[in-house]
Amino acid sequence: MDIQFKNVSYTYEAGTPIQHTALNNLNLTIKPHKFTAIIGKTGSGKSTLVQHLNALLKPTEGVVRIGNRSITPTTGNTQLKALRKMVGTVFQFPEAQLFGQTIAEDIMFGPKNYGVKPDEALAIAERTLKMVGLDASYLERSPFDLSGGQQRRVAIAGVLALEPEILVLDEPTAGLDPKGQHELMQLFSRLNTEMGTTIILVTHQMEQVAEYADDVIVMEEGTVAKQASPREIFSDSDILANNYLNVPRTVAFSNELAKAYGWNLSDMPLTTDDLAVDLMRYFKAKKEARYEG
Amino acid sequence: MKDKMIIGRYLPYDSYIHRLDPRAKLLATIFYIVIIFFANNLTTYFVMALIVLLGIHLSNIPVDQFIRGVKPMFWLFVFTSVLQMIFTPGITTYFEFGIISISKEGITNGILVFLRFVLIIFMSILMTLTTEALRLTDAIEYFLTPFKKMGLPVADLALMLSIGMRFVPTLMDEAEKIMDAQRARGMDFNDGTVTEKIQNLVPLLVPLFNRSFDRAIELATAMEARDYQGGDGRSKYRELKWSIHDTFVLGSFAIFFVIVLNLRR
Numbered sequence: 001m002d003i004q005f006k007n008v009s010y011t012y013e014a015g016t017p018i019q020h021t022a023l024n025n026l027n028l029t030i031k032p033h034k035f036t037a038i039i040g041k042t043g044s045g046k047s048t049l050v051q052h053l054n055a056l057l058k059p060t061e062g063v064v065r066i067g068n069r070s071i072t073p074t075t076g077n078t079q080l081k082a083l084r085k086m087v088g089t090v091f092q093f094p095e096a097q098l099f100g101q102t103i104a105e106d107i108m109f110g111p112k113n114y115g116v117k118p119d120e121a122l123a124i125a126e127r128t129l130k131m132v133g134l135d136a137s138y139l140e141r142s143p144f145d146l147s148g149g150q151q152r153r154v155a156i157a158g159v160l161a162l163e164p165e166i167l168v169l170d171e172p173t174a175g176l177d178p179k180g181q182h183e184l185m186q187l188f189s190r191l192n193t194e195m196g197t198t199i200i201l202v203t204h205q206m207e208q209v210a211e212y213a214d215d216v217i218v219m220e221e222g223t224v225a226k227q228a229s230p231r232e233i234f235s236d237s238d239i240l241a242n243n244y245l246n247v248p249r250t251v252a253f254s255n256e257l258a259k260a261y262g263w264n265l266s267d268m269p270l271t272t273d274d275l276a277v278d279l280m281r282y283f284k285a286k287k288e289a290r291y292e293g
Numbered sequence: 294m295k296d297k298m299i300i301g302r303y304l305p306y307d308s309y310i311h312r313l314d315p316r317a318k319l320l321a322t323i324f325y326i327v328i329i330f331f332a333n334n335l336t337t338y339f340v341m342a343l344i345v346l347l348g349i350h351l352s353n354i355p356v357d358q359f360i361r362g363v364k365p366m367f368w369l370f371v372f373t374s375v376l377q378m379i380f381t382p383g384i385t386t387y388f389e390f391g392i393i394s395i396s397k398e399g400i401t402n403g404i405l406v407f408l409r410f411v412l413i414i415f416m417s418i419l420m421t422l423t424t425e426a427l428r429l430t431d432a433i434e435y436f437l438t439p440f441k442k443m444g445l446p447v448a449d450l451a452l453m454l455s456i457g458m459r460f461v462p463t464l465m466d467e468a469e470k471i472m473d474a475q476r477a478r479g480m481d482f483n484d485g486t487v488t489e490k491i492q493n494l495v496p497l498l499v500p501l502f503n504r505s506f507d508r509a510i511e512l513a514t515a516m517e518a519r520d521y522q523g524g525d526g527r528s529k530y531r532e533l534k535w536s537i538h539d540t541f542v543l544g545s546f547a548i549f550f551v552i553v554l555n556l557r558r
Contacts, residue, residue: 099475113479
């Protein structure tokens with residue numbers, strides 16, 4: 001199921017002096033079963049874009065196509081519920097959406113809204129809770145007794161319980177400790193590779209983009225400034241500078257090496273493992289060159 | 294949701310009405326509501342409508358903003374005025390059945406009640422759209438100051454009021470975010486029977502309350518960290534300034550009052 005935006009514009013508070021255009025004639029395609037990252041500075045329209053992906057906002061102009069469904073400015077609200085089952089959305093600080101007396105109740109909320117029977121929903125709750133790294137003993141506990149990181153996991157489980165084909169994540173790891181961040185990113189990556197879930201990730205962390213994304217969309221003033229592979233984006237210094245984006249740590253490191261010692265690695269190292277391999281390869285080539293010379 | 298909520302919003306235009314002192318606007322609005330209860334025929338209501346239209350014109354705000362503000366309450370007004378029409382006994386009766394009687398007086402009365410609602414709402418919206426909430430609180434604080442002598446903690450009340458006002462938009466944003474998150478999980482807030490609709494509020498209200506308590510604690514901590522000692526004797530960042538225009542506006546309302554008194558039946 002691919003996602004297509006055609007000439008999409010969205011204006012907040014249209015017709016008042018505080019009106020504000022968040023999306024401006026936006027065109028893009030997101031391919032199914034891929035891991036797509038959306039980056040850009042604050043106010044570039046990332047979050048507004050995300051809210052169009054499950055029709056929480058309808059475009060003021062243009063068409064959003066998700067699979068065989070079209071959302072236009074005039075689409076009726078009744079058609080949107082089915083769409084929202086296909087597109088699960090984890091918002092920024094999703095722990096703010098918790099309300100259940102027990103964790104089970106909270107996770108079962110989504111499936112029940114789509115008519116899943118209680119015992120079946122409970123099974124789903126148990127399964128998704130396990131996916132986010134919490135065992136079944138948590139089911140009967142109150143979500144408000146958990147730590148912030150655990151609340152985040154429960155909230156994410158509540159979205160995964162819808163078993164969506166497309167999972168939209170708006171800065172899902174913000175405010176978590178490094179271990180928690182890593183575990184969540186691994187979970188999303190597994191969903192993508194093992195279950196073929198399309199992942200759309202909004203993030204400010206370039207390391208996540210480098211490590212996990214197949215495709216990157218750079219947003220700038222409500223339109224797409226560039227859509228390409230992480231490798232291409234991180235070698236485009238103009239795009240990076242215009243949008244105040246950094247390169248991942250490993251890329252910065254290899255750039256420094258080239259500048260300070262003239263060590264030019266053959267490849268752009270997107271992850272720490274890449275960097276290790278590249279360095280090894282570099283030393284090997286140097287050694288061989290020395291023996292030959 | 295924010296788009297639909299007109300009452301309590303502020304639109305930052307620059308106009309004659311915007312520049313008036315909030316105290317003048319608050320007094321004028323209250324005065325207007327008092328006057329409208331003296332109006333009792335079409336002529337006087339016409340005068341009252343003219344006053345509001347003049348105000349809207351001077352505020353530079355498009356009329357449709359005001360109409361949008363009345364919309365959520367439209368059916369309530371219609372219902373009330375229909376009740377007035379049916380149950381007002383009159384001299385010239387067109388139709389009578391049991392306690393129901395439709396008369397010329399009843400119909401006029403119904404229309405006037407409807408107009409009264411609409412005009413009062415228009416006037417209140419005119420005040421809130423042109424005045425920042427915090428300025429209105431300043432005005433209320435000013436009018437409460439005399440009660441200080443009776444032991445009323447005016448400074449604290451004003452602080453509570455302005456914190457309350459300050460967090461209305463924040464809570465609205467919060468509510469909107471939570472609604473979005475629950476709608477993303479398949480919740481339909483408009484669906485179902487009345488009981489279901491009330492039950493539907495639980496996934497909205499529980500997180501909202503939870504977040505509000507968190508926020509209140511955070512705010513109290515932040516204020517204590519800055520060594521806040523209570524509001525008495527604090528100076529103000531923005532002082533209220535009464536100008537000749539404010540006197541003029543209140544003066545005109547006195548004249549409107551005299552006109553209405555003369556034209557009423």
